Amino acid sequence: MSSVHPRLKTRICELFGVDYPIVQTGMGWVSSSKLTAATSASGGIGFLATATQTFPEMKQSVAEIRELTGNPFGINVRTDSPDINERLDWAIKVGIKVVSFAQAPRPEMVKKLKDSGVVTIPTIAARRHAEKVAEWGVDAVIAQGSEGGGHTGEVPTAVLIPQVTEAIDIPVLAAGGITNGKGLVASLAWGAEGIAMGTRFLLSEESDVPxxxxxxxxxxxxxxxxxxxxxxxxxxxxxxxxxxxxxxxxxxxxxxxxxxxxxxxxxxxxxxxxxxxxxxxxxxxxxxxxxxxxxxxxxxxxxxxxxxVEGNHDIGIMPTGVGLGVIESAPPVAEIVRSIILEASDILNGLTCPVD
Ligand SMILES: Cc1cc2nc3c(=O)[nH]c(=O)nc-3n(C[C@H](O)[C@H](O)[C@H](O)COP(=O)(O)O)c2cc1C
Structure with a gap:
């Protein structure tokens, strides 16, 4: 992509081995192999939701992603799964690049993954949680403000992100109600090094939500x-x-x-x-x-x-971030990523004072 602003090359790109600091988070029943692969292929990084999968389904989905893209991707695991240790051992064995967590990880899980070269990235919703997981040695955090979809904390994104980036030295991805390039630039201003989005990707062409x-x-x-x-x-x-x-x-x-x-x-x-x-x-x-x-x-x-999955929205539960209110269509993932990077680059260029 031409005219990508250099400020968009952050430590997150290096850590994950990706072009753009844009994460599609793990969403139970939603982040399928198709959606995950599409995000990774677009230059961001996708996370497969394995919290709602059996172990064999998880293995199958990982194989499908690898058929679709050679780019790095991650898996989101449920830390209280009865077979979590077998799943993590398998992830290490097959060379999964990054693991994110549906609940707080345990320190021994972080250590095991880190010792094997797997990048770990928990989601936190308060500064003290960020400080705790940073001490355990995680590589980065997703700091999710209360505007975010699914399980979410109570500190708004605009307050949480600057608090967290001031408190810890590892890279922070901002999450919670972010849907576009303006959100990416705001996140950089708050000290984050990229964005993590759920709802924006749920509403994409590659998302199989009915x-x-x-x-x-x-x-x-x-x-x-x-x-x-x-x-x-x-x-x-x-x-x-x-x-x-x-x-x-x-x-x-x-x-x-x-x-x-x-x-x-x-x-x-x-x-x-x-x-x-x-x-x-x-x-x-x-x-x-x-x-x-x-x-x-x-x-x-x-x-x-x-x-x-089954489309029964009369009886069901629809997790979402507040960002749904500004999303009007479900374009292909590559278009979402491209438009965010171009919009953010334009804004960053405009913010730079012209030299006479
Ligand atoms: C439908 C849906 C399912 C989710 N399931 C999970 C999950 O299985 N594991 C997890 O760590 N987070 C889950 N989340 C939270 C997202 O990964 C992400 O942190 C959140 O959506 C970010 O906020 P945003 O939707 O405003 O972008 C879910 C969110 C949604 C909308």
């Missing part, structure tokens, strides 16, 4: 999202649908069905019943949820799948 669901995202405006604890006890940003409003007002407690679906998800991810029960008890204790809420929490991945 057209009717994409339309629901296009129809929503910036204020149509909500950060809610009602789904699984942990704050999550989603489109504020009738289901969510009912959950918020506790009108919904279809407990038996929720339990059935929770068990189905556990089978899919090969979690044993004892692990499921242990997780449920821990969730109840740590987050002070009722049993109905615990069942709904375990049910959330199936409800999300019903929407994001």
């Amino acid at each position: 057209a009717s669901v994409k339309q629901a995202y296009f129809d929503a405006v910036v204020t149509d999202t909500i950060r809610t604890r009602s789904i699984d006890g942990v704050p999550q940003r989603v489109i504020n649908t009738k289901l969510i409003r009912d959950l918020e007002t506790a009108k919904l407690s279809r407990l038996p069905r929720a339990v059935r679906n929770a068990l189905k998800f556990r089978r899919l991810t090969q979690t044993t019943f004892s692990d499921l029960a242990r997780e449920a008890f821990a969730m109840k204790k740590n987050q002070e949820l009722t049993w109905a809420q615990v069942a709904l929490a375990a049910n959330a991945p199936m409800l999300t799948k019903a929407t994001m």
Whole structure:
């Protein structure tokens, strides 16, 4: 691409071995091999969502990505998967370049990956978390402001990013409501070295989210999202649908069905019943949820799948960042990346004082 501003070549490009400091994050049920490969092929870097995949599905998707592109890509893992150690060993063995985490990683996971030359990049939502994972030796962080999609913290992006970049020396990727080149330049101004986006890539041509669901995202405006604890006890940003409003007002407690679906998800991810029960008890204790809420929490991945894969947006859950309100179409990923880089370069050129 011509006329890329030199400020867009950051430590992130070097760390990941990519042309542009643009990350497509891991999104459960959404970041498929196709989407991940398309982002990596475009010069950014894609992350495969493996938190909602079985181990064999994850292996298959990695093989598919490698058929589609020779460029670096990453995988996003669920750190509480019962088979997480086998998955990480396999990732090391097959030379996965980067690993990101769906929840906080444990220090021993970071060490194991780092010792084997795998780049580690957790997502954090507060300065103290950034400082903690930096001490563990992670290579970079995604700092996600509360505007971001899926599970998200409470500090707004414009406050969080400068706080984090001042606190740690490793590269920071800014996330949360970012969709375009203006967001990239703002992130650089806040001290970040690139951007990580979910919602922008969810609404792309290569995203297999059903057209009717994409339309629901296009129809929503910036204020149509909500950060809610009602789904699984942990704050999550989603489109504020009738289901969510009912959950918020506790009108919904279809407990038996929720339990059935929770068990189905556990089978899919090969979690044993004892692990499921242990997780449920821990969730109840740590987050002070009722049993109905615990069942709904375990049910959330199936409800999300019903929407994001099967297209049932009446009953489902639609995780999103607030950026959905400014996204109007789903172009090919290469076009998204190209337009962000060109827009950011134009702005950066305009910001430079002309010399007489
Ligand atoms: C549909 C959806 C699913 C997500 N699933 C995951 C996931 O499995 N693992 C993860 O680490 N983050 C997940 N996230 C969070 C994103 O990876 C990313 O951090 C977030 O979307 C960034 O904010 P943005 O959407 O405003 O760009 C998800 C987000 C969305 C929108």
